[in-house]
Amino acid sequence: MPGPTVSVIIAAYNAMPYLTQSISSAAEQSIGQxxxxxxxxxxxxxxxxxxxLARLNEVYPGLMQVVHQANSGGPSAPRNAGLDRARGEFVFFLDADDHLGPEALERMVAMSVENGTDIVLGKMVGIGGRDLPQSMFKRSQPKTDVFTSRVYWALNPLKLFRRKLIEKHGLRFPTGLPIGEDQPFVALAYLHASGISVVADYDCLYCNLREDGGNTTVRNGGSEPRLLFLPRMVDLLLERVPPGPGRDHLAHRHLTVDVQQLLNDHLVHEPREVQEKALERLSEIIAPLWHDxxxxxxxxxxxxxxxxxxxxxLDELLEVVEFDKEISRSKAATPVLVDGGRAYARYPYLRDPVHAVxxxxxxxxxxLGTRHHVSRAELRGTELHLAGHAYLHRVVTQDVTTELILRERDTAAEYRLPVTHTATPGLGADADEGRFTYxxxxxxxxxxxxxxxxxxPLGDGLWDLYLSVGAQGISKEVRIGAKRAESVSAGPSTxxxxxxxxxxxxTLYATKPYGNFTLDLGERKHxxxxxxxxxxxxxAAGAPTELEITGRCALDAYPDGALKVVLDDxxxxxxxxxxxxxxxxxxxxRVPIQELTAGLWGGELRIGSWALALPPVPRSLPPAKWRRRALPWYAEPVRDAGDRFALLVARASLVRGLAGPGR
Known part of the structure; x- marks a missing residue:
């Protein structure tokens, strides 16, 4: 008998009252019990x-397996016990104080099956101030890997894993680590996976910050537990990932996230002797990963x-940690020193001769960020008119060298054009606590x-609009248009x-979904x-010998006389x-028929080299008649012309005249 699709494994320790919602959210998944x-x-x-658990087992008979064991001191042993009993094609590790979105498992399983991936990350939402990694959830990713995405920044096990991957490589949670036990397990799973998917368009998992501070990472304070798992992760990377960009990509996460958390949240609160020993150990741990x-x-x-x-x-580090915390609390960015075309943040000890950092x-x-706003973007004849402002964040607008760039999207051909610099007194005063003005x-x-x-003249192509924003010897490029005045249209102007x-x-238009301006020359898209x-x-009314052709032109402009009807016989x-x-x-x-020579006339609407065939003359249209040099003439639609315009202009014979008009 085939096993279930998903085994949901929940390690529970003093999880009330969160446990009820956690289990109920799993039991009531749209994938079906x-x-x-x-x-x-x-x-x-x-x-x-x-x-x-006994009560819920009665509420969901046959759905739950409940295992009771002596306290192990962490989630590793209970998760491993759950893995030993799992029969599902997939396993999902759910913490007892978290809960699933109603369609989470169905969506994640579908993503894995459709793309042949072994691991699926579902978007996580923090509750009660819970801080969670988010950089990997900017967009859904059907299939990626650990080296070309940000999935490695999520090393918690709250994911969908194909159980065959876990069993093939004998993956289990290490039991000797008070915290960080999930990192080796998830890292190895990532490295062995045939592919990794990300579901970012649905809130799959809701994670609580417990009011009693009972989350494992909160319970296990201090730098010592972190100094146990961090070297293990360094060794894992050194053994499993060859030197190069791939290893550096993964090392980046540990050298930033883990080191910052250890220093900012734990080391600063410890006695001096503990701080000194911890710093010495940390220095040794990071040495193999950090290089120039x-x-x-x-x-x-x-x-x-x-x-x-x-x-x-140590003393300098403690001051920098406090400075870093102040940056997080502040609404103002750190000022910079601009020198030699480079910008240096005014962090502690900048160019301090005693410390020589x-x-x-x-x-x-x-x-450095670029900030811009477009207040005018319009075509006038063959000219594009632009206006607005742009600056480098934190860099005073002295020695401004901003210029406009037109860059063709496919060929990368580009032309740099000058702009006129204009005054913007007080710009920036309403941000960063007024520290910077531009x-x-x-x-x-x-x-x-x-x-x-x-x-x-510019050649045909899609010419994207950039600014090279420059001041004090620094310049950075930015696509323009995403930030614009409400009066500036985003719709195409052709x-x-x-x-x-x-x-x-x-055509001047704003791209979707980002809203940046592009010139389309030569109908590449429009x-x-x-x-x-x-x-x-x-x-025509009141003019029985004038053929009236009506239509609509949605072009914003064209040269005088360029739009016309052309008839040929x-x-x-x-x-x-x-x-x-x-x-x-x-x-x-208006076509004065009496001016046409005898013949069978076809026609089209033209503007330059563009032509639109005229529709058939309605069969119900009565013939027109007139006299030219006292002789009778007529014009009538050709009845068997099909779907093309055809008008017969001829002189009426006496015989046809006796038979009646147009006969």
Whole structure:
């Protein structure tokens, strides 16, 4: 008999009152109880957990396995006991104080099955102030791996695992670690997995911050427990992952998250003697992972922190930790020193000759943010007109060198164009507690596409708009448009413009979903013909020999006289009639039939090289008649022309005249 699809394993220790919701959320999953088993291991609870498990076992008969064991001191032993009993194709580890979203398991199983992956991370939501990793949940990922994503930043076991992966590699939770026991288990599972999926568009797991502080990571305070699992993770990376970018990617997580938590939350509260010993051990632990080639991956604060750890500068480290906490509490960014085209955060001991900490530990040039706002973006003829402001966050707008960049998306061809710098007095005063102002951040630009390519016209393509925002020798690029005034339209503005003797299409639009501006030159994305439509053909009111053709043109602009109806006859003759614009983009073309020569006339609506065939002349349209040089003439639709415009213009014979009009 086949086993269940998912085995939900819950390690419970004094988990009341959270346990009830945890088990109920698993039992009532949309995947159905026929596809579930719930294994709860009571790790020596003393708070009524056992009684509640007995009650729930009656509420969900046949669904639960309940195991009671002496307290083991951590979640490893009960989780392993659950694994030993699991029969499901998948296992999901659920903490007893957390609960699942109603469709969580169904969605995660479907993601794994559809993509052939061994592990699925479901989006986690913190409750009561619980801080959880979120960087891996920016978007759903059908299939990724541990080296090209942020999944390694989530080393808790609250995930869906294919049980075959666990058993094939003999994975179990180490029992000798008071905390961090999940990291070796999850890290090895990641490294062995055939693929990893992320469900980010549904809240799969809700994690509580317990009011009694009973979460394991809260119970086990102090630096000592962390100094037990961290070297184990360092050894795991050194043994399992070869040197190079892959190892550095994983090491980044431990050198930032784990080191910061140990220092900021634990070491600072311990006696001096304990601090000194812990710092010495930590320095030895991180030594194999941190090398100069990693510095570009690390923030300046992380570099400074690691430098002080490496050199066992305890007093300086304690001051930096307190400074780091103040940064987190403050609503203002740290000021910078700009020197030689680089920006250095004014953290403690910057260029202090006594401590001689390298500038590299303060360099935030790569982390400087660009901020911009577009107040005008519009096409006028062949010119693009832009205005707004842009600046480097924390860098005073002196020696401004901002310029506009047009970069073709496929070929990467680019042209840099000057802008006019304009005053923006007081800009920035409402942020960062008023520490920074940017008085010369404004820009204005008028770009003529007929000369933008080093004096020549731009070629066809998608030309993305960037600013190279520069001040005091530092410059950074930013796509523009996402931040714009409400009055600046995000919708496409398509027009026909004359470049030399040629008519070309030009569209200014904002991309989706990011809203950045792009110029589409040559119909790469925005076609002209769908913006032209024809409504009808008939004789003009009060002018029985004028054919009236009506339609709509959704183009924002085109050269005078460019939109017209062109008729050609079966003898090679051609005549054209210019459209007259009406309200709301509508147009009217009047064709004086009496001016046409005898023949069978076809036709189309044209604007430059674009042509839209005219629809058939309605069969119900009566013939027109007139006299030319005293002789009778007529025009009538050709009845068997099918779906094309066909109008016969001819002189009436006396015989046809006796038979009646148009006969």
């Amino acid at each position: 026929e596809n579930l088993e719930i294994i709860v291991v009571d790790d020596g609870s003393t708070d009524g957990t056992a009684a509640e 080639g990693m510095n570009d991956r690390l923030s300046a604060m992380a570099r400074l922190r690691l430098h002080l750890v490496r050199h066992r500068m 390298p500038d590299l530990c303060y360099d935030v040039t790569a982390q 008085d010369l951040a404004g820009f204005e630009a008028a770009v003529d596409i007929t000369t933008a390519a080093d004096g020549g 027009r026909i413009v004359a470049i030399g003797e040629e008519l070309r299409s030009l 076609k002209v013909l769908p913006r032209l439509s024809l409504d009808g053909i008939g004789w 079966d003898r090679g003759g051609t005549v054209s009639f210019v459209a007259r614009q009406a309200a709301d983009g509508r147009f009217v073309v």
